[in-house]
Amino acid sequence: MADQQKKKAQQSLRRRQIEKLRKLMLSLPPFCFDYFIGIEATTTLLTRINYAYDLRVFFDYLLKDIPYFQDKDMQALTVKDLEAITLTDLEMYLDYLNYYEKDEHEHENQERGKARKLASLRSFFKYYYRTQQISSNIVSLMVTPKIRDKAIIRLEPDEVARLLDSVEAGTVLTDKQKQYHRYTKVRDVAILTVFLGTGIRISECTGLNISDIDFHNRCFKIIRKGGKEAIIYFGDEVNDALTHYLEQRREITTLPGHEDALFLSIQKRRMSNRSIQELVKKYASASTPLKKITPHKLRSTYGTSLYRETGDIYLVADVLGHSDVNTTRRHYAAIAEDQRRSAAKAVVLRQSAREQDGGSEIELDQNQDNKKDKD
Numbered sequence: 474m475a476d477q478q479k480k481k482a483q484q485s486l487r488r489r490q491i492e493k494l495r496k497l498m499l500s501l502p503p504f505c506f507d508y509f510i511g512i513e514a515t516t517t518l519l520t521r522i523n524y525a526y527d528l529r530v531f532f533d534y535l536l537k538d539i540p541y542f543q544d545k546d547m548q549a550l551t552v553k554d555l556e557a558i559t560l561t562d563l564e565m566y567l568d569y570l571n572y573y574e575k576d577e578h579e580h581e582n583q584e585r586g587k588a589r590k591l592a593s594l595r596s597f598f599k600y601y602y603r604t605q606q607i608s609s610n611i612v613s614l615m616v617t618p619k620i621r622d623k624a625i626i627r628l629e630p631d632e633v634a635r636l637l638d639s640v641e642a643g644t645v646l647t648d649k650q651k652q653y654h655r656y657t658k659v660r661d662v663a664i665l666t667v668f669l670g671t672g673i674r675i676s677e678c679t680g681l682n683i684s685d686i687d688f689h690n691r692c693f694k695i696i697r698k699g700g701k702e703a704i705i706y707f708g709d710e711v712n713d714a715l716t717h718y719l720e721q722r723r724e725i726t727t728l729p730g731h732e733d734a735l736f737l738s739i740q741k742r743r744m745s746n747r748s749i750q751e752l753v754k755k756y757a758s759a760s761t762p763l764k765k766i767t768p769h770k771l772r773s774t775y776g777t778s779l780y781r782e783t784g785d786i787y788l789v790a791d792v793l794g795h796s797d798v799n800t801t802r803r804h805y806a807a808i809a810e811d812q813r814r815s816a817a818k819a820v821v822l823r824q825s826a827r828e829q830d831g832g833s834e835i836e837l838d839q840n841q842d843n844k845k846d847k848d
Contacts, residue, residue, distance in 0.1 A: 482730075483700075487518065490518045491518065493522055494522050497522065497525035497526065497529065502548065508601070512524075512596065512600065523589075524596065527589070528594075528597060538565065539558075541554075542554070542557075552606045552607060553607070555601060555607050556609070567618065587618045588617050591615060591617060595615075626765065626766070627774040628669075628766065628771070630778075635761070636757060638760075639756055639760040640658065640665055643658060646759070650755065653739065659721050661756070663736075665771070668753075669771050670707055670708060670775065671705050671707050671775065672771075672772045672776055673695055674698070674772065677695040677697065678736070679746055680695065686719075688715075688716070690706075691707055692707065698794070727742065728742045750767065753771065754766070773804070775793075776793055776801075776805065779792060786805065789805065
């Protein structure tokens with residue numbers, strides 16, 4: 474029954490994503506349809522949705538800022554119009570991405586965001602060049618914006634304790650928030666403890682079902698990115714938090730279709746990614762105001778703690794579900810550097826002069842005492 478509900482939920486999510494992609498495709502030039510069909514076998518639905526968003530930004534820019542396109546209609550554009558795009562147009566597009574307005578909203582992109590949008594264009598132009606629908610691939614001449622590595626924002630052990638204490642006490646909340654806190658405290662503690670004690674992603678957390686949990690073996694089943702299943706093991710604190718929450722959870726009558734969902738909203742339905750993001754923000758902004766803590770930062774906190782305890786980058790990559798260990802290595806390079814510095818001090822080749830002198834004096838005193846005993 475539980476597996477059927479999970480399968481039904483996954484099918485429902487897939488249908489919503491398909492509908493979203495179709496809606497986005499309708500806002501793009503008709504010839505783009507061939508591209509999305511062409512990459513379907515090698516990309517996920519979510520990837521194609523992100524590509525569609527990025528392409529819409531690009532075509533909006535062309536129609537708004539590039540003279541060749543300004544008198545054209547989006548739906549009238551053809552694949553041959555891509556050949557009118559110059560290298561200067563693309564360089565100006567990266568500058569445009571620094572700040573632009575759309576639908577009365579302001580948008581800004583840092584280097585990472587610009588690099589992603591350029592990657593979408595690379596895929597787009599590469600497809601039409603490979604299928605010989607355009608004679609050249611102008612995007613291949615573009616240089617990817619340099620992405621500066623950012624220090625990982627994570628919680629220190631004392632901050633973790635302070636965060637969990639603030640959830641239990643509720644003292645950092647507004648009067649309005651405290652009205653709900655009495656009903657959600659146990660749930661909120663469980664959610665934050667699961668993040669901090671297992672390092673799962675927010676989508677993996679919201680997707681958890683009661684039937685996924687195996688308390689006997691201290692583990693639960695999650696669906697990773699790409700639809701792969703994984704078993705995640707947990708310790709005593711996660712076990713206690715989940716056990717306490719489930720005592721309360723089993724007393725709740727949910728809305729139809731949400732019977733097996735682990736974490737429920739006030740509306741008695743499965744919690745969404747957005748609601749959990751807001752939950753983390755609510756508590757973290759009060760207990761650690763100098764750090765912008767998100768569910769992903771809680772995941773980084775777990776990864777950091779695990780790496781510091783084990784020093785095993787492959788284990789960390791496996792537990793966090795990184796497909797490429799180099800991704801993990803880049804994220805935790807600073808910690809590895811600290812460990813290497815510590816290792817340099819761990820082996821002592823010779824004692825200091827003071828220690829040597831002290832040792833000699835002790836030996837001399839002992840020899841004199843032995844001589845007196847003999848006398």
